[in-house]
Amino acid sequence: MSKLIKLSPLLLIGISQMAMAQSETATVSEDEEQGIKEIVVTAEFKETTVQRSSLSLQVLSRDEIATVRRPNDLNALVPGVQIGSSGPNPQVFIRGVGDAARNSRAQSGVVFNIDGVALVRPSAATANFFDLERIEVLKGPQGTLYGRNASGGVLNLITARPKLDETSGFASFEAGNFNLVAGEAAINLPLGEKVALRVSSKIVDRDGYLSDGAQDQRTRAGRLRLFWKPSDSFDVMINADASHVGGKGSGVTTRPVFQNNPWYSNTDTRLLPFPFQFGPGTAPFTAPTDRSIDADLWGVSAEINADLGFGRLTFVPAYRTQKQEVVSFNSNFRFSETVDDRTISAELRLAGEIGDLEWILGGFYFDFKNNAAIYPGQGSFNSSQQFVDRTISKAVFGNAIYSVSETLRLIGGLRYTNEATDGTFVNGRGAPPVIPFVPTSGVNQFAPLEVNKVNWKFGLELDVAPQSMLYATGTSGFKGGGTNSTPCGGPSFGPEDVRSFLFGSRNRFFGNALQVNGEAFLTKTQGQQVSALTQVCAANGAPGPQGFMTFNVGRATVYGGNIDLLWKPTANGSLHFFAEYLKSRADSFSFSQIGAGAYTPAQLSLCSATAGTAPFFNINCDGLPLPRVPTWTIQADYSHKFVLANEGEIVPKVFVQRVTSRFLDIAYGPNGTAPAYTNVNFEVTYTPPGNGWILSAFATNITNAAIYTSGVSVPANAPNGVRYYTAHIEPPRMFGARLQVNF
Template sequence: MNHPRLTERAITRSLIAAGIVLALPLGAIAQTAAQTAAITDATATKADDAPVEPVVVVTAFKRSSTLLKTPAALSVLSGDNLREQGVNDLTNIQDVIPGLVIANTMDGVQVAMRGVQANDTSSKGEQDIAFNVDGVNIGRGNARGGAFFDIDRIEVLRGPQGTLYGRSSTGGAINVITNKPQLGQTSGYAKLEFGNFNAQRAEAAINIPLGEMLAFRAAGVSNTRDGYSHPIDYTTSYNGTTYYFPASASSVKNDQRDRAGRFSLLFKPVSDTTLQLTQTVSHQGGTGTSQALETQMQAHNDTGSAALNILPNPVQAFLDSHNSNTAAVLDTRLSDIQLKVLGSHQYLNYRQQLPSAQDVYANGLYRITPYFGDDAFGPAFNFRLNHHQVRTDQFETTIANADASTIEYVAGVNWYREKAGENGQNWNALLWDPLDTATYLSQSGPVNLTTHESKSVFGQATWHLNERVGIIGGLRYTNSDVRRVGTFALPFNFNAGFPPPPYGDDQGNAICVYPNSCVGALNNGEAKDSKVTWKVGLNYQMAPEHLFYTSVATGFKAGGFNDYDPATKTLGQYAASSLTAYEVGYKGRLLPALTLSSSLYYYDFSKNQIAGVTNFVGGQSSPYTQTVPTKIYGWENEGSYKLARETTLSGSVALLHTKFVHFLAGKNAFVGDPIDFSGQELDSSPKLTATLSISHAINLGNGAKVKLRASSKYSSSYLLSDLGNGVRYRQPSFTRSEASVAYEPAQSSVKVQLFVTNIENKIQRTGGLTGYDNSGSPYGGSGSTTFSSMPANNLAFNVNEPRMYGIRLSTDF
């Protein structure tokens, strides 16, 4: 059921109301501070009876603090929260944290936060949301899945983090903190999960002391599941011949064959010094991801796995990704200074063959085998073969005052270098002989090595004028360089009838013949940039558990280069992102059992990097990034109320308004007849999201418990765009709900939980819109599946999971 769209005027009125709501606690807190203190004291004497919200410790500002004393829009999910909610994947956290839309694409996990997101996933592109594991930045989306196990907590920082986190944190940061080895204890856990789609998940960890100064921790996970995107029978005709492809001609997609391990050694020679060495390895396998067809989703009302049916593509599908991360962290106290040194090396070897799920006519009519002596024309099965090798080195040193002080500071230096080898080839296979690899035609693709290197120095401090008032200030200087060496191949120009490039190199090796890369013209480029980002703020601790804060902060993502600039007819550069964020917020404990956080924000995103495919004069088509002015503002609220000792109610409400101030898109944006997106909202930016959850435990009288939990998320509609074709699709509003019931016996550590996610069994489109043809189509095109001569089975999207259910067993020791 679609809900009415919120108008800009309605949101403006809501934001005014939000300001009033933020002001209300000022008087209320002043009147009830003494009463609250009395309640707190009374609670301390009746700890067994009174419901009290726990204190949450975070390190979002690179020093330990409590959640309610950290002046930022910050959400935290503990390891217990993750286990209870069955969050086994990064994409699942969007169902419990406001302001997030997360898509799982062929390039890995892509995050949109408060409407800020990156849509250039090539080797020269960078993220807008930093993703860090134990302080190590994971820059590539397809390297993020292997770290999501044995987790202590997840911290989600919303808003630009240009001071402490620097590059690629324009819209925020997601910090995953894993469990560390513990001295002097032997402990661990084991978890098993069985569910539909033949899901089998196993996770375990063990902590072993090795004397008084050493401890070792090993953790591992194995996750297997059959796919939920099933091929269906498919028949098509060409030149009077009918071709039939049964469902069995293609493999089921969107499965899982993943495993990972983490091994950590902690050395603590004295009480204020630790050295931790960590090695994480992971492998992702199976058939890989697949987009979903709009025709199938509409035919099944977006419901169940049937909505995810795909057309068979006989080309083999596979995913083979190996990832490793070696990290060392030294944390020591030198007199009054806390010193932390972090170094890491990552290696990603990612191979995926991704057959299209779309109609063979989606690729148009191509000259299939010109270099084998056959001028045959016809439709083709399209697929992509990716092989990325990425090596990343990082080094960061920070110092901070070791004890509480009038001035609390963090300062440091950071060096980051990523070498991304990109080989992404688009291929076509003959309709009438799709298994003959000798006839596969390379359509286009890059073969290059791109190096990202940045150096920065930063510092942030809070000056406590008195017990209540603090002034926060921070600066960061970043020097960034991106350079690419390689080629980009366009083997033929069908319209001009140009032949493909040569088919052998100087050594006689075949090129442009599957699976060898097609070598084209040189495609080198370089862009250098430097930037000072800053933050200023004022914190007002009105009472011990009531914090008001306001800040102005900037974000930074370096500029880059386009392969082709229509003005110069050569390689051209685009500017760095420029975002200034204004925020005012409150967070506190209104009662011992009630916590609340609320924030108003406004982003002047004067240079927002938007990437799309654009056609230029002479038929030249090239990925093209523009920096366009955008505006974003909103209001976010999160709260938790412990109704009773064993009953907790929590939820969130977020309003969001985004718009392009000026933006021209479409194939002909620079040579006439552009599509004007000015005044339109940004992608993946629902105007309203809300979550609500309740958990309750029933004591059975003998020490055993039954734990019940239910939660639901509502999201209003949002847009997804094919910027190259200048068209958009509106994902309708939706809810996603989940529930679980668990039994914890008194005399055993074994726990049993039954669970179900996505109770509605509805599918949502999360990105990756492909298949539109703008010919003769009006702007917007919402919901339409046919454009010009394009077939109905052409429009496709990235989507999230259907309903999942099963049983979990766990034990701690």
């Protein structure tokens, strides 16, 4: 806590002194033409505004996410969030907490929710970025209200709701470079006085931006929402969505850069030398031409609300399924995976008020069954595994806010979770469809894993002026454990526990024209889970091939602070500035692996490797910063509305983001540092009188910055004598235009 205590006084005392200086009679007027509008959120299962919330929270409006087509696009909009990719799996980190695993058995550390339903994998959200009302980004553990695997935070996708007594909608068309063609449409239809239906869909076709055509987008998605409100005390929302993701899918480039082109694919055989060249030595994979993704996802859910007088009852049942086949490549290593899973979940909440006490009680049930197979292939080696695993999680929770006075509120929350995971696996050889799978073992049992966790939250909120609040909170969360898949079994890894302490202030000044928010925070992680390419065991227990393993390494600390300024100098102008400082440290970071691998002295890793009982080596990375945690993220944007003589409007907006360097993975090698970058985006929008249509032109990453968001070392030396890295890279300069017709 000492580091946070040193950092927080300047931030909090300074802001609070400005807040105290405000007039006690100041009021917030939404009708003020120049004033900053309030943003309503439901992140705590109730309606409140951002300025009255003590969460570490950032909200993206419908306009801000107009060009967001996939999870990775959030990197340019949300400081502290780093979203990379491995195959089809987005790897989401918030302030150093997340998950870097590379297969379907991963446990995400940041949860995506769509209309209150948790998604098991971030990949399930890939095609759902359309017809959104807003995105709520909750930073830090959310273990009491959101439960398992919200240890790093939560991303809430809030889709547009049906509206009673209104017929409306829109249709948009978008085109741009890399042969981008996209369309989106939605219609809202009243079905009588008490029922409304909203139907929406989106299509995206865009060629890949890597040199071999990888990193393309071929998505089709649709959504239906039916709202029924027979009375003021009862309503039902029924949701259904379906999506398809196809194309070549995700790909990676190399570090160091090859051919002076950061977007040169690691498997482009036209020029790349060994070890990335495919040829007779890697038969039958003589060329990486079958890279692909074929995923079908759908889900149904409901939200039922009933006012019982003494409280409001909410029931959210859901069923989701995902079927997916993926082929991807890492150097001369072919990896294919099939997934067929289903998730059943249900949450029941009761919320109410008793005097000065505002409370919520709830229960949660989660049943996930995964039938999958992984087929890694490297030359003649093609050891594979088919497995079935199941996770059942049950939880009860409660949260309360007690108003001690008109200006002071106390917060408390608890959640108890029981989670059990087990399953079976069959070893074999094969790389379908090239080489059929042939079992080499009988059915084996994964070691069962059961976890019982209690998560907590406490805090206070203090109104120091009518438009200023100080707050302090402590929260905890956990990421579930699991088992790895190797030819000789499934070694398990335990859960990861995260605790976070937050001090902050939210303020409005000068007639609601200036907003000044700030936070200081400290996050402690125990049982930190990491994933890395290490040597695994062969079928007989001897040293085998390279494989990705997840394991617990110890403890870590992240602390820092941010300042968030929003200023409307005129009725038509808006300036937003955000700066975040992060400092991270691996307090206890050690593990054991077969062979020294990336940690041999010749590889110049910052970690140390000492020989243990042969063939194992003990790896120690104590004191190093955590991967994917930049020290500074600074961003600013400015927009200005120009009203034309015909009363039409032109609104240009420029956005600049600066992110400092950071490590890509835990090998900590010389080629594994992602350089600092500056990302510049621009958009201009024209709206004619009447708002019947909107025309926009946009350009992203105007400076063609190389933006790396994830990576891993591969067992081959680069020209500088140490290991290559394969890394996910964001798109180069992209531009286009969008026409939207409203009705």
